[in-house]
Each structure stands twice: as C-alpha cells, then as structure tokens.
Amino acid sequence: MAHVHGAAAKAAAHGHAAMGHAAGNMGSMMAPMASSGHAMTTMGRHAGAAAVGMAAAANSQARKGFMSILARHPLLVFGLGVAAGFYAHKYRKEIIESATRLTEKGKDFALNQKENLEDLVAECKECADEAASDTSPA
Numbered sequence: 001m002a003h004v005h006g007a008a009a010k011a012a013a014h015g016h017a018a019m020g021h022a023a024g025n026m027g028s029m030m031a032p033m034a035s036s037g038h039a040m041t042t043m044g045r046h047a048g049a050a051a052v053g054m055a056a057a058a059n060s061q062a063r064k065g066f067m068s069i070l071a072r073h074p075l076l077v078f079g080l081g082v083a084a085g086f087y088a089h090k091y092r093k094e095i096i097e098s099a100t101r102l103t104e105k106g107k108d109f110a111l112n113q114k115e116n117l118e119d120l121v122a123e124c125k126e127c128a129d130e131a132a133s134d135t136s137p138a
Contacts, residue, residue, distance in 0.1 A: 070077055088095065
C-alpha cells in the first residue's frame with residue numbers, strides 16, 4: 001500500500017532509500033558467513049539492533065521537527081496554554097469530582113486486594129496446620 005500513497009517517493013526524497021538498499025543487500029553480506037551458524041545468529045541480532053536504531057533515529061527526527069515548529073511559534077504554545085487553562089477552569093468541578101471518584105475506587109480496590117490476600121494467607125495456614133497434624137505420629 002505504500003506505493004499507492006507515495007510513501008516510497010517521500011522516503012527517497014528524504015534520504016531513507018539507503019535503508020531499503022541496505023536491507024536488499026543483506027543476503028549478499030551474509031553469504032560468506034553461511035558456513036558458521038553462530039555468525040548467522042550474531043548477524044541477525046545486529047541487524048535487529050540496526051533496525052531499532054534506525055527507527056529511533058526517525059522518531060527523534062520527527063520530534064525535532066515538532067519542537068522546531070513550537071520554537072518558531074511561541075505564541076502557539078502560549079495560546080495552547082491559555083486554551084488549556086480556560087477549559088480547566090470551566091470544567092474544574094467535573095475534574096475534581098472525577099478525580100475524587102477515581103481516588104475512592106482506588107481505595108476500594110486496595111481494600112479488596114488486602115482482604116483477598118488475608119483470605120489466601122488464612123487458607124495457607126489452615127493447609128499447613130492440616131499437613132502438620134496428618135504427618136504427626138499417633
């Protein structure tokens with residue numbers, strides 16, 4: 001589907017065509033090492049690490065682009081802050097109610113888990129007592 005939407009052309013324009021070229025040549029790079037199974041597994045690990053590195057680099061480039069846009073338009077950041085403040089003030093009662101409700105649910109959950117744990121410990125003690133009474137000589 002990438003070719004339909006022009007993603008391959010965009011990648012080539014931004015210099016990401018080398019990644020596809022390197023992946024295409026991976027078989028010829030691994031051919032001399034085919035006699036050693038260990039070399040093949042090591043190469044596979046390094047290829048996976050390289051792919052992760054390429055993805056991280058692309059992600060950091062995207063973040064740099066977003067941050068540079070924000071750096072060039074400080075009024076945009078200020079406007080977003082004003083809008084967030086306006087909505088936080090407008091819906092402050094609902095926000096406080098939902099936070100209180102979530103806190104209460106969290107406390108109920110913790111109490112339920114504590115009760116379950118106490119029941120489990122009591123059962124284990126009963127089993128241990130039964131086992132000790134069964135193994136004692138009569």
